[in-house]
Amino acid sequence: MWLWLTxxxxxxxSALIPFLPIEVYILGAGAAEGGTGTAISLGxxxxxxxxxxxxxxxxxxxxxxxxxxxxxxxxxxxxxxGYLRWQQRMEGRPVYAVAIMFLAASVGVPPLLVMxxxxxxxxxxxxxxxxxxxxxxxxxxxxxxLGVDFALx
Numbered sequence: 001m002w003l004w005l006t007x008x009x010x011x012x013x014s015a016l017i018p019f020l021p022i023e024v025y026i027l028g029a030g031a032a033e034g035g036t037g038t039a040i041s042l043g044x045x046x047x048x049x050x051x052x053x054x055x056x057x058x059x060x061x062x063x064x065x066x067x068x069x070x071x072x073x074x075x076x077x078x079x080x081x082g083y084l085r086w087q088q089r090m091e092g093r094p095v096y097a098v099a100i101m102f103l104a105a106s107v108g109v110p111p112l113l114v115m116x117x118x119x120x121x122x123x124x125x126x127x128x129x130x131x132x133x134x135x136x137x138x139x140x141x142x143x144x145x146l147g148v149d150f151a152l153x
Contacts, residue, residue, distance in 0.1 A: 003033055007045040011141075015053020018113055022046060026141060030148030039149050043142025050105075050137040051130060054116040058129060061120030083121075090122045097124050098132050105136025112137075 014022035074080045090097045104115040
C-alpha cells in the first residue's frame with residue numbers, strides 16, 4: 001500500500017515539475033518490487049497521479065487565457081488567428097483532440113506538459129481530457145513497470 005501511495009505522490013510531483021522524471025522512479029520501484037500484478041497496480045497509480053498533475057497544468061492554462069496578459073497577447077492579429085484556428089480544430093474534431101492528447105500521454109510526443117496546457121488554452125472538454133490522459137499514462141507506466149519486471153526477474 002505504501003509503494004502504491006508513494007508512486008501516486010511522486011507521479012503528481014513529476015507531472016508538475018518537468019525536470020523530475022517519473023521514469024527514473026519506475027526503474028527503481030520496478031526493480032524493488034516485482035510481479036505482473038504489482039506492475040499493473042503501480043502503473044495505474046502512476047497514471048492517476050500524472051493525470052492529477054496534468055489537470056493542474058490544464059486548469060492553469062484554461063483560467064490564464066482569460067487574464068489581462070493573455071488577452072493583450074491575443075490582441076495581436078497573427079497570434080489570435082493561430083489561436084482561433086487551433087480552437088476550431090479541437091472543437092470541431094474531438095477525435096483529433098483525443099488522438100493527439102493520447103499520443104502525448106502514452107508516447108510523450110508531443111510532450112504531455114505542453115499538450116495539457118494547450119488543451120486548457122483551447123478549452124478541450126474535461127470529460128475528454130481526463131480519461132485520455134489517465135488511460136495513456138497508465139498504459140505507458142504499466143508497460144515500463146512490466147519491462148523492468150521482465151528484464152530483472
